[in-house]
Amino acid sequence: MKLTISDIDHIADMARLHLTEDEKTLYAEQLSLVLEYVEMLNEVDTVGVEETCQVTGLEDVVRDDVVKKCDEEVRNHIIAQFPVKVGDLLKVKAVFTAD
Amino acid sequence: MYLLTLPNLPMSVLNQLTITEARKGLDNGDFSSVELTTACLDRIKERNEEINAFITITEDLAMEEARKADEKISRGEQEKLTGIPYSVKDAICVKGVRSTASAKILDNYIPPYDATVISRIRAQGAVLVGKTNCDAFGHGASNENSMYGPVRNPHDPSKVAGGSSGGAAASVADNQCVFAIAEDTGGSIRQPASFCGVYGLRPSYGRNSRYGIMPMASSFDTVGPIAKSVEDIAILMEVMAGSDPKDATTVPDVVPRYREEVRNGKREAGSLRVGIPKEYMELEGLSVEVKHIIETQIEMLRQKGATIVDVSLPHTKYAIAVYYIAVPSEDSSNLGRIDGIRYGVQSDMDTLYDTYTHSREHGFPDEVKRRIMVGTYALSAGYYDAYYRKAQKVRTLIRQDFDNVFNEVDVLITPTSPFPAFGIGEKKDDVLAMYLADVFVSPASVAGIPGLSVPVGKIENELPVGMQIMGPRLAESRVLQVADLVTKLRNN
Numbered sequence: 001m002k003l004t005i006s007d008i009d010h011i012a013d014m015a016r017l018h019l020t021e022d023e024k025t026l027y028a029e030q031l032s033l034v035l036e037y038v039e040m041l042n043e044v045d046t047v048g049v050e051e052t053c054q055v056t057g058l059e060d061v062v063r064d065d066v067v068k069k070c071d072e073e074v075r076n077h078i079i080a081q082f083p084v085k086v087g088d089l090l091k092v093k094a095v096f097t098a099d
Numbered sequence: 100m101y102l103l104t105l106p107n108l109p110m111s112v113l114n115q116l117t118i119t120e121a122r123k124g125l126d127n128g129d130f131s132s133v134e135l136t137t138a139c140l141d142r143i144k145e146r147n148e149e150i151n152a153f154i155t156i157t158e159d160l161a162m163e164e165a166r167k168a169d170e171k172i173s174r175g176e177q178e179k180l181t182g183i184p185y186s187v188k189d190a191i192c193v194k195g196v197r198s199t200a201s202a203k204i205l206d207n208y209i210p211p212y213d214a215t216v217i218s219r220i221r222a223q224g225a226v227l228v229g230k231t232n233c234d235a236f237g238h239g240a241s242n243e244n245s246m247y248g249p250v251r252n253p254h255d256p257s258k259v260a261g262g263s264s265g266g267a268a269a270s271v272a273d274n275q276c277v278f279a280i281a282e283d284t285g286g287s288i289r290q291p292a293s294f295c296g297v298y299g300l301r302p303s304y305g306r307n308s309r310y311g312i313m314p315m316a317s318s319f320d321t322v323g324p325i326a327k328s329v330e331d332i333a334i335l336m337e338v339m340a341g342s343d344p345k346d347a348t349t350v351p352d353v354v355p356r357y358r359e360e361v362r363n364g365k366r367e368a369g370s371l372r373v374g375i376p377k378e379y380m381e382l383e384g385l386s387v388e389v390k391h392i393i394e395t396q397i398e399m400l401r402q403k404g405a406t407i408v409d410v411s412l413p414h415t416k417y418a419i420a421v422y423y424i425a426v427p428s429e430d431s432s433n434l435g436r437i438d439g440i441r442y443g444v445q446s447d448m449d450t451l452y453d454t455y456t457h458s459r460e461h462g463f464p465d466e467v468k469r470r471i472m473v474g475t476y477a478l479s480a481g482y483y484d485a486y487y488r489k490a491q492k493v494r495t496l497i498r499q500d501f502d503n504v505f506n507e508v509d510v511l512i513t514p515t516s517p518f519p520a521f522g523i524g525e526k527k528d529d530v531l532a533m534y535l536a537d538v539f540v541s542p543a544s545v546a547g548i549p550g551l552s553v554p555v556g557k558i559e560n561e562l563p564v565g566m567q568i569m570g571p572r573l574a575e576s577r578v579l580q581v582a583d584l585v586t587k588l589r590n591n
Contacts, residue, residue: 015475016438018456023465055304055498
């Protein structure tokens with residue numbers, strides 16, 4: 001599978017990564033090599049084989065659906081890390097735009 | 100290591116002690132935790148500029164914890180790790196201590212809580228000397244993907260320390276601390292442990308809590324110890340292991356008394372069945388010197404009466420391919436949260452979209468970007484079945500290979516890495532060559548079984564070689580018993 005620059009643009013958009021033109025060229029080449037390498041999986045007959053989604057065998061691990069209060073000190077630490085804030089609130093750019 | 104029977108230990112060698120030796124000395128009053136900690140900090144200061152094992156050195160905290168530990172010991176309240184200096188990989192959260200995961204996007208990140216394994220270690224009064232360098236978010240096998248510079252191998256600074264936990268392994272091998280806590284997704288504890296000549300255990304998936312570990316691939320990630328002896332690994336597992344309500348994938352199985360099981364359930368070679376997977380020993384690219392050293396260990400076990408069985412794990416050659424689809428897929432999803440919005444370093448842009456894309460552009464190194472992109476692609480509409488689902492099916496076949504051979508043998512023995520530590524820069528631009536460095540360590544990760552790297556020799560008296568012992572799920576005790584046997588046979 002050979003990836004084009006426009007494939008890379010699409011993937012980078014989905015991955016929310018800004019890339020330079022040089023990075024696009026480099027990644028197109030490197031990602032193509034990786035995808036070419038993993039094509040060896042097609043040699044393996046997996047008809048009727050179940051997927052491995054976990055290895056512990058645990059099922060339905062649940063806890064009581066109870067809201068626990070955040071420790072005040074932890075809360076203050078979390079708020080102190082906000083890159084941009086107004087009071088105790090996290091400030092972000094507008095999510096929805098006019099167009 | 101150093102023999103504690105000598106009177107009047109010079110303080111300058113305290114940092115070379117194992118946990119067991121340091122425990123004895125501290126409890127006998129031969130030296131204090133403050134003295135032991137000072138010896139480690141002095142070593143770090145002397146060596147960090149060259150080796151670069153530490154991103155953050157926590158000197159003030161260490162001295163404070165050491166003083167508290169000395170008080171605890173003087174009251175006779177010491178536990179296994181009280182007063183013992185250790186390091187923590189920078190991708191593991193320690194409350195109040197900068198934890199960057201070696202990526203600039205978290206350059207200013209100070210976790211508000213401890214990872215569960217760390218809180219267990221801290222509760223015992225162990226002494227944190229610093230956070231260790233690694234490949235950013237654990238992505239790599241050479242520590243060259245760190246945004247804080249590569250870690251250099253203490254045995255030869257022109258060589259890599261291995262990765263991703265290169266700083267952790269180097270910090271122990273270079274006696275900058277007594278033990279290290281690190282994380283192993285696809286070999287990140289075992290491979291650097293082998294390159295640096297120390298012991299490193301990847302526990303079974305689910306044995307140790309992952310809470311507070313910066314997630315890489317959630318169905319592969321494990322947290323484990325790097326140390327200077329088998330007994331130290333056993334002690335650390337006793338403290339770290341066990342279920343955690345904050346990690347629903349931890350297993351409820353009782354934590355064995357690993358140290359006693361190693362001591363009392365000592366393996367005699369005569370009762371041991373060791374499997375040697377031909378896919379590993381016949382790999383093209385396996386260094387002749389590494390192969391020779393591993394074969395020497397196998398021969399030693401055979402002469403002592405162990406039954407050596409040639410086994411086959413036919414799907415081994417697909418493990419790297421499975422790994423490099425499944426892991427980047429989980430990576431790309433996990434790292435979605437690292438966007439500079441709620442914590443970390445944010446790029447100041449006009450729109451929300453540009454804030455995300457530029458914060459991530461500047462804050463991630465190349466390898467992180469590549470993995471996010473491979474994963475995003477493998478999970479995208481139209482490709483999910485061909486890549487992710489296919490890889491998860493082959494993963495099942497790899498697990499079945501292991502299940503089958505463990506019906507025949509107690510443990511598997513392989514080299515940890517096909518070659519010793521390579522030169523800094525040697526493989527940096529060859530993405531696939533770097534991925535293939537994990538060829539012997541990724542299968543255990545794919546299967547979720549334990550693997551321990553044991554130092555078993557050096558090439559030309561310089562570069563260490565590690566031997567990997569793998570066991571069935573939750574058979575850490577058995578793996579440690581065999582490691583103990585090998586170590587003792589080598590020392591006799």
